[in-house]
Amino acid sequence: AQSVTQLGSHVSVSEGALVLLRCNYSSSVPPYLFWYVQYPNQGLQLLLKYTSAATLVKGINGFEAEFKKSETSFHLTKPSAHMSDAAEYFCAVSEGNNDMRFGAGTRLTVKP
């Protein structure tokens, strides 16, 4: 079955710095990959998704992620962090069915 590993449960960056949140996946078939963001006491909001089209996927709020098959990775990046980016981020993988597996999440803190 597919699975996701998010490296680093907590990431702290300064405002204006690069954000890099790491995600590695395991899948027996070409995967569908997703990044979600969760603000405190809210549900999850889809940031972006990869569904076998372009390997560089652009999402909302200036985030993007690159699918690298050779590295089985789907890392999330943003060139310049903003205070409003502070949240928990979840990577998820699906094998094209309704079984979506989520990573444990990475809490992003942005320092002024």
Next chain:
Amino acid sequence: EAGVTQSPTHLIKTRGQQATLRCSPISGHTSVYWYQQALGLGLQFLLWYDEGEERNRGNFPPRFSGRQFPNYSSELNVNALELEDSALYLCASSLGVSEQFFGPGTRLTVL
């Protein structure tokens, strides 16, 4: 277009009681998923309903159950509540195998 809605927002129960949580999917979505998000444990898959049928369940005891109605809305029932059932319960919906769209959650507190 209205998103996924959940009710109530907060629910406080005591041990041994039953809790009922409700979810309305995005219009046109036929699949509803339930997840438990307990502190420090990430998202744990509970149940998947599609076209009124339970299609899959996660590793939870039978006292976690639910159903999906003809209008695709769904209920999650938790019987014989235990302290460790305290969590944020998230509902999501999808159309087919597309991405899941999440509701704001119901915060269940068991005292």
